[in-house]
Amino acid sequence: xxxxxxxxxxxxxxxxxxxxxxxxxxxxxxxxxxxxxxxxxxxxxxxxxxxxxxxxxxxxxxxxxxxxxxxxxxxxxxxxxxxxxxxxxxxxxxxxxxxxxxxxxxxxxxxxxxxxxxxxxxxxxxxxxxxxxxxxxxxxxxxxxxxxxxxxxxxxxxxxxxxxxxxxxxxxxxxxxxxxxxxxxxxxxxxxxxxxxxxxxxxxxxxxxxxxxxxxxxxxxxxxxxxxxxxxxxxxxxxxxxxxxxxxxxxxxxxxxxxxxxxxxxxxxxxxxxxxxxxxxxxxxxxxxxxxxxxxxxxxxxxxxxxxxxxxxxxxxxxxxxxxxxxxxxxxxxxxxxxxxxxxxxx
Numbered sequence: 176x177x178x179x180x181x182x183x184x185x186x187x188x189x190x191x192x193x194x195x196x197x198x199x200x201x202x203x204x205x206x207x208x209x210x211x212x213x214x215x216x217x218x219x220x221x222x223x224x225x226x227x228x229x230x231x232x233x234x235x236x237x238x239x240x241x242x243x244x245x246x247x248x249x250x251x252x253x254x255x256x257x258x259x260x261x262x263x264x265x266x267x268x269x270x271x272x273x274x275x276x277x278x279x280x281x282x283x284x285x286x287x288x289x290x291x292x293x294x295x296x297x298x299x300x301x302x303x304x305x306x307x308x309x310x311x312x313x314x315x316x317x318x319x320x321x322x323x324x325x326x327x328x329x330x331x332x333x334x335x336x337x338x339x340x341x342x343x344x345x346x347x348x349x350x351x352x353x354x355x356x357x358x359x360x361x362x363x364x365x366x367x368x369x370x371x372x373x374x375x376x377x378x379x380x381x382x383x384x385x386x387x388x389x390x391x392x393x394x395x396x397x398x399x400x401x402x403x404x405x406x407x408x409x410x411x412x413x414x415x416x417x418x419x420x421x422x423x424x425x426x427x428x429x430x431x432x433x434x435x436x437x438x439x440x441x442x443x444x445x446x447x448x449x450x451x452x453x454x455x456x457x458x459x460x461x462x463x464x465x466x467x468x469x470x471x472x473x474x475x476x477x478x479x480x481x482x483x484x485x486x487x488x489x490x491x492x493x494x495x496x497x498x499x500x501x502x503x504x505x506x507x508x509x510x511x512x513x514x515x516x517x518x519x520x521x522x
Contacts, residue, residue: 183202184203227499229515259281321477361380365384411442431460491516
């Protein structure tokens with residue numbers, strides 16, 4: 176029972192500069208978890224967390240910023256927050272009831288009290304599918320891939336699509352959405368095994384190991400002799416610089432993330448920006464939460480894809496809340512293969 180269980184949590188020990196370490200986070204116990212929403216917390220829900228999502232954007236939240244970003248910095252000494260899947264233990268909100276499975280923003284802890292669940296959580300409508308999928312494929316990462324590709328890139332059948340960090344939670348799905356549209360798709364990844372995964376499991380037309388390429392410009396010209404129509408940007412830095420040289424006229428770039436830049440004191444320069452003018456390129460950044468009004472449409476579409484076997488999906492699973500810091504840090508060295516998820520509890 177929830178009343179008899181300790182509520183462990185992962186807290187940030189200090190704000191981070193440079194590459195984060197496991198020791199920047201700490202597992203602490205905070206006594207027993209409540210079995211009900213506390214009095215005076217009208218409109219709240221109590222969650223038992225089942226799965227936690229490790230996502231690259233969380234690195235930025237580990238630092239202290241002078242200006243507020245689109246998502247606030249983590250607070251030293253408090254539980255880290257991120258996307259996850261949980262089961263409602265108790266609710267004083269009419270839109271949620273005990274026993275509901277939900278996904279959304281929660282704490283890195285065994286139990287979380289969510290005070291404004293209508294802004295933080297979605298009730299899961301397809302619990303017959305693996306619940307962990309709602310940390311990725313059917314959650315934030317999958318919806319990010321869908322919005323970035325379909326809405327920001329505005330693709331057309333037969334276009335040439337390049338995806339960087341293509342074996343990750345977002346990239347693996349962008350490539351598959353592009354193939355479902357009849358596009359030619361190439362991805363980059365950081366190991367030969369990941370490259371093999373892209374072509375043999377996810378159906379990419381071609382892929383390359385960027386760590387083995389002496390010149391990214393040459394690699395892109397080899398894969399795209401006629402140029403790139405659509406680039407889904409997850410990396411930044413030298414990769415973005417090379418892509419700009421290989422874009423076709425009126426190409427589109429969806430800037431989702433730039434993981435190569437997150438741990439640098441000074442960002443890498445981009446030298447080829449004149450290509451934006453010469454080729455009349457459109458580069459647009461986006462934040463997926465701006466598009467959550469369309470999430471239910473996405474959930475139904477992709478749940479159907481999963482049931483029909485049209486989508487392949489790979490998870491990298493870490494067991495136990497205590498192992499979540501290592502799982503998160505591993506993202507920044509490419510240790511994970513597929514979507515990094517942490518199992519906190521099964522029920």
